[in-house]
Amino acid sequence: MNEIFVITMLVVSIIGFLASGVWVGLTLAGAAWLGMEIFSARSAGDAMAISIWGAASSWTLTALPLFLWMGEILFRTRLSQDLFSGLAPWLNRIPGRLLHTNVIGCAIFAAVSGSSAATVATIGKMTIPELGRRGYPQDKVLGTLAGAGTLGLLIPPSIIVIVYGVAADVSISRLFIAGVLPGIMLAVLFMGYIAVWAIMNPTEVPASDENMPFMQKLKASGSLIPVVLLIGAVLGAIYTGFATATEAAAIGVIGALALSLLQGSLTWSSFTESLMGATRLYCMIALILAGAQFLTLSMGYIGLPRALAEWIGSLGLSQFGLILALMVFFIILGCLLDGISIVVLTMGVLLPTVQAAGIDLIWFGIFLVLVIEMAQITPPVGFNLFVLSGMTKKELPYLARVSLPMFLLMIAATLLLYFIPELATWLPSQMRMRGM
Structure with missing residues (x-):
């Protein structure tokens, strides 16, 4: 043949x-x-x-719809806007500014989900509309998101790494730790590309927000605390062995719902919209x-x-x-x-x-x-x-x-x-x- x-x-x-x-x-x-x-x-x-x-x-795929639902909930709360308002003061001086949130967000969420599809879908739900609203070029927003989403396969935990470890009879824990530095290297390369592109195309990048003193930056970063706590809860559950990836995804959903409730943005309408949005995306x-x-x-x-x-x-x-x-x-x-x-x-x-x-x-x-x-x-x-x-x-x-x-x-x-x-x-x- x-x-x-x-x-x-x-x-x-x-x-x-x-x-x-x-x-x-x-x-x-x-x-x-x-x-x-x-x-x-x-x-x-x-x-x-x-x-x-x-x-x-x-059963391996059970975590995916839960992570997608978590992203839909975050998308319909102030948490996605808080992510940008907390990072913006620190990224204003870096060429490319908020485009780096695609890479940073994907790198963080990759350590939660271990899935490229879940990383792209969840971070994309937050960054695509927000970066578009702020005037960033759509081609760069989507291109950097597609590339940065692949970090979900490299930064542990990763399902592919587990499959390879079983096939090659290699320690999975050592494979996990081996992926840390290459994952950081790849994220740095992506951010370096964004910076170089921004330097070469200064008119394509929206103007920076007003420069803040250091203490004001720290105060603005307080809006990141709910997001950091949610990510920390999911990561901690996985790495301490308290929960599997699927159970940690359920913790993420519960945490996102709780934060949405505390912020006053959780309504029956937003709940059903987030559930149906996650269902449609997962079915696809x-x-x-x-x-x-x-x-x-x-x-x-x-x-x-x-x-x-x-x-x-x-x-x-x-x-x-x-x-x-x-x-x-x-x-x-x-x-x-x-x-x-x-x-x-x-x-x-x-x-x-x-x-x-x-x-x-x-x-x-x-x-x-x-x-x-x-x-x-x-x-x-x-x-x-x-x-x-x-x-x-x-x-x-x-x-x-x-x-x-x-x-x-x-x-x-x-x-x-x-x-x-x-x-x-x-x-x-x-x-x-x-x-x-």
């Missing part, structure tokens, strides 16, 4: 369905059905039913995930990921050549599959090749997550783009174009990780020295 022909057929079918106005989730399921019917002896009908039911009933994401699950199953039966992985392993490349080849491989695969599916379908074949090349498995796990992050903003199956499209009604090509600078920064981050491997290995080595 010609793998290039199969890939071409799948990509063409996905683009064709999308161009004809078919919903994204149904597009993925339709492409999967075609692939399985043409290239596999497996019956597509019952396979589709089993995979979609498995995706829809996954769940349909996409169900279609992606069927596409993953279809490609597994076709044998495409395994065939491509075996081909890369047979090339006899140097360590750097292997890393570059794997980067291209995962970017291409990310155009068709979600991140967890990529890990599940390829690690069994690739890990012996990676170990034979002398690559540290902790480092490779962080490299893998970084490259999979790129797939979140690459069409036709970029989940961050899908979420933003559903929230803003913007077309995928437009969102992919405005996200391109962030994609290039991720490539730069991956190269930095290769040439400075201590970014991913130093903290885990300290844990090993202390017997943790």
